[in-house]
Each structure stands twice: as structure tokens, then as C-alpha cells.
Amino acid sequence: MNAGTFALRIEELLAEARRRTGLEDFGSSWFLEPLGVMLEALRTEAKLSEAGIAAHRERLLAGLANRLRTTEAIRRHPEILQEKVEVAGTIVGLPRTGSTMFHRLLATAPGLTALKWWEVQNYAPFPGEERGKPVERVAFAERLLASMLEQNPDLMSIHPFQVQGADEEIIILDQFFIGTQPEAFAYIPSYSAWLERVDQRPAYEDLRTVLKFLQWQDPTRAGKRWITKTPGHLAALDSLFAVFPEAQLIMTHRDPLHTVPSYCSMVVALHELGSAEPDRVQVGRFTAQRWARMLERFTRLRDQAGTERFIDVAYGDLLRDPMGQWRRVLERLGEPVTPEGERVAAQWLRENGREKRAAHHYTLEEFGLTRPELERWFAGYRQRFIATQASH
Numbered sequence: 001m002n003a004g005t006f007a008l009r010i011e012e013l014l015a016e017a018r019r020r021t022g023l024e025d026f027g028s029s030w031f032l033e034p035l036g037v038m039l040e041a042l043r044t045e046a047k048l049s050e051a052g053i054a055a056h057r058e059r060l061l062a063g064l065a066n067r068l069r070t071t072e073a074i075r076r077h078p079e080i081l082q083e084k085v086e087v088a089g090t091i092v093g094l095p096r097t098g099s100t101m102f103h104r105l106l107a108t109a110p111g112l113t114a115l116k117w118w119e120v121q122n123y124a125p126f127p128g129e130e131r132g133k134p135v136e137r138v139a140f141a142e143r144l145l146a147s148m149l150e151q152n153p154d155l156m157s158i159h160p161f162q163v164q165g166a167d168e169e170i171i172i173l174d175q176f177f178i179g180t181q182p183e184a185f186a187y188i189p190s191y192s193a194w195l196e197r198v199d200q201r202p203a204y205e206d207l208r209t210v211l212k213f214l215q216w217q218d219p220t221r222a223g224k225r226w227i228t229k230t231p232g233h234l235a236a237l238d239s240l241f242a243v244f245p246e247a248q249l250i251m252t253h254r255d256p257l258h259t260v261p262s263y264c265s266m267v268v269a270l271h272e273l274g275s276a277e278p279d280r281v282q283v284g285r286f287t288a289q290r291w292a293r294m295l296e297r298f299t300r301l302r303d304q305a306g307t308e309r310f311i312d313v314a315y316g317d318l319l320r321d322p323m324g325q326w327r328r329v330l331e332r333l334g335e336p337v338t339p340e341g342e343r344v345a346a347q348w349l350r351e352n353g354r355e356k357r358a359a360h361h362y363t364l365e366e367f368g369l370t371r372p373e374l375e376r377w378f379a380g381y382r383q384r385f386i387a388t389q390a391s392h
Contacts, residue, residue: 005050006043008057010036017064021127026064027071030202034177034194035060041188048186052274056186062122063175069124070213083212087244088112088333089311091229092237092298093252094291096262098318100160100167102252103229104352105326107166108345111335113224114166115214117141123172123210131217138163151273158266160352170230172210178203180232183290184267186274187283192290200236204243225335234294237301250329253385254315256295256378257371260288264369265362284367292377299380314389322349 010032018024042048042056074080089106091099107114118134118141126136141163149155173179178200183192215221228247233240240247264284272278302310311332318325326345327337364370375382 006048006053008039008042008053008060010039013057013060013064017061017068020061021065021068023068023072025071025075026067028202028206031067031176031178034198034203037194038177038182038188038191041191042186045188045190046186046275047277048274049276052186052276055274059174059185060177063177066122066124066175069127070210073124073213074209077216080213080216081209083215085208085211085215086225087211087228087247088225088335089227089250089329090233090240090244090247091227091250091252092233093231093250093313094234094254094256094259094263094295095231095266096259097231097252097254098313098315099229099231099252101352102250102313102318102322102325103168103227104162104166105322105345105348106227106329108348109227109330109335109341110338110344111224112227113221114227114229115169115172116163117145117161117165117167117171118163119214120167120169120171123175123214125217132219134217148273152269154269158269166227166229168230169207169228170232172207173203173230173232176203176206179230180235183287184270186271187279187286189286192286195235196293200239201242204236204239208243225333234291234298237298237305241301241305248311248333249309250311250313251385252313252315252318253389255382255386256291257374260291260374260378261362261364261367261369263287263291264367268367280366281368284369288367288369288374289377292381295378295381299384312385316389 013035014026038060046052048056091103091106093099103114106112118138121141121144122137125131125134126140129136145161145163148161155161170179170181174181178195180195182188211226237249240249261284264280264287267287268278268280268283271283311329313325313329323342323346327342330337364374
């Protein structure tokens, strides 16, 4: 693909979002800084195709439109901010550690609720939507997923997308122009470097507001606690701890020698959707080193926070006995384990096994990586969390 002409500017995006929604108020303006940093990185580093530029434009506009609609909804219904949100647990850990499966399994518990993939695409209702009847937003998500799979059919073998399935709040953080998702869609190392040194607390405060908003939209969530999941929280544990002090952290562990090339394969597949010059080696090496730095920072913050706040789950244990891990974690979260809950969870496992998806194959070499490099970059993490665990 040929490189496109990048002409996205903050002023144009803000004006277009206002035009599309007919709304003016974005609320707090803190998001303008990350948006500006991201746009500059996309312009100077990403080498986007015309299709990629158009896709990023729509992605950014979706975030702005959701912000406008949320601000307006809170103006009309200030009781939204009175919703009591409690996050029981947040799953973190490297990508590709079984966290998606475990998140969805935990979300089957009757006392827990989770974000759904269609919700995180548009967390604010469309105009004219009746409360509790998000038909158009679900349809939008179905069309979006179909389009993604048409462009890259391998995506489903890499990540088990489900429109109604539990999914990550990283997609909401992305609409605040914060987090690790933007770098999964484009090569933007200057944005990533900025993210490593910025205070992400405003984004997490907005995330808590969005959970209140979604709870208000869906009365069936009354009395339930949230189970959330985003590997990228590893880059912002201090902000997560500050804004969600009630949450326990569920850390899924698997040897980075397996997880890193697997995650690189997903990132490369996403880059290929919008890059004029996708470079597997460049993306692979950047991604591996980025996550190594995140794990180093995570280990320091974990020690400061106290290990009692963490629930460790080994990938090997999750494969061998998922229901046993389900029970153990629910008990740690203070969530009742009932025969009916076990029946629902076991049924979900039968219907969503890995064997129902096509296998996905990748090698270290295709991403310009070697085993000795990964052993060196992840030595501290592997010694502390992998050496003492049975891991696959």
C-alpha cells in the first residue's frame, strides 16, 4: 500500500465530532494533550496508508463523540454520578496468558458483571436510544467486527472476538487517547515514551465515570461488582491503585518466551490493517522491549503496594484446572461459589474451548527476536514468577 497524506488536526477532529453529534461540551480538557501527542506520532512515525489514516480518523472521532454524548447525558441525568461502582477484581499480566478466557469465565459468576465488546466500542448511547435497549450499538459492533475480519481473517485465530463477550476496558481508555492500545494499531514509539512518564490518573478517573454510566444504563447490573481486565494496566498500576482502591489484582503468569511472540503476531496483524509499510521486525523488537520495561515497573510497584492485594494465576494451572482456578479466585474476591454458578461456568468452558478456534502459528525469528535476548530482557520476571511455577 502507498503511504497516505496525513492531515489530521485536533481542531478539525473536535469540529467534526461536534458536527456529527450536535453537541459542544467535551467536559474536562485533559484529553487534548494525549490526543496531540498521538496525532504527532501518527503523522511522523506510523507510515499509515490512506485506509489507515481514514480508520484512525474514525477511531479518534468515535472517542470524541462518546465523550460528547457522555458529558451531555450526565448534564441531563446527574444521578449517573451517584452510582456506586465496586470493582471486585482486575485481571492484569502479559497479553497471551489466558487472561481473556479467564476473564470471561469469571464474568459468568452471578454476582459479577463485565464490560462487553459492543459496549466498549460505544459506551455512550446513540441519539434516541431507549435506556436499556442498545440495539443500534450492538448492530454497529457486529458490522465493525465483520469488517475487521474481512480485512484480516486471521484475527479470530489470534483473539476470540465476541460481540456479546466480556472484553477489555483498554478500548475505553483508547477513546481517552491513553493506554497501550494505540501502539497496537500503529508504530508510534514517541507516544509510548510519553506514556511511560505521564500521570494517567485522569484517564482512570474518567474510566470510573464510564463504569457508573454503564451501570446506570443497564439496571440488571444493580448490586453486582465489576470484573475488569487489561494487560496495559501494567503500565499504570499507580493510577489504577489510586482510582480503584477496592480492586484486587489478578495476575496471570506465562513465560514471556511464549507470550511475547504470540502478542507480537497480534500487533503485527493489527498494524497491517492500516500501515503502508508494515515492518514485522521493527514492531516485534519494539513490542518485546516495551513489555519488558512494563514488567520491571510493575514489579517495583507491586512490592510497594503489598503482595496481599495480588492473586497469582499460573497459565499451566489455568489450562489443567480452569474450574479450580475459577473457584479459588472467586473465594479470594469474596464471591459465593454456588452449584448453579459452577454449572453456568462449566457450560461456558465447554462452548468456548481453544480447540474451536484455528491454531495460530508464529516464530521468534519472524519478529527479529532471539531466545537469548528475551531471556535477558525478562530475566527478573522469569526468575521471580516463572521459575517456581509449572508453565506451558
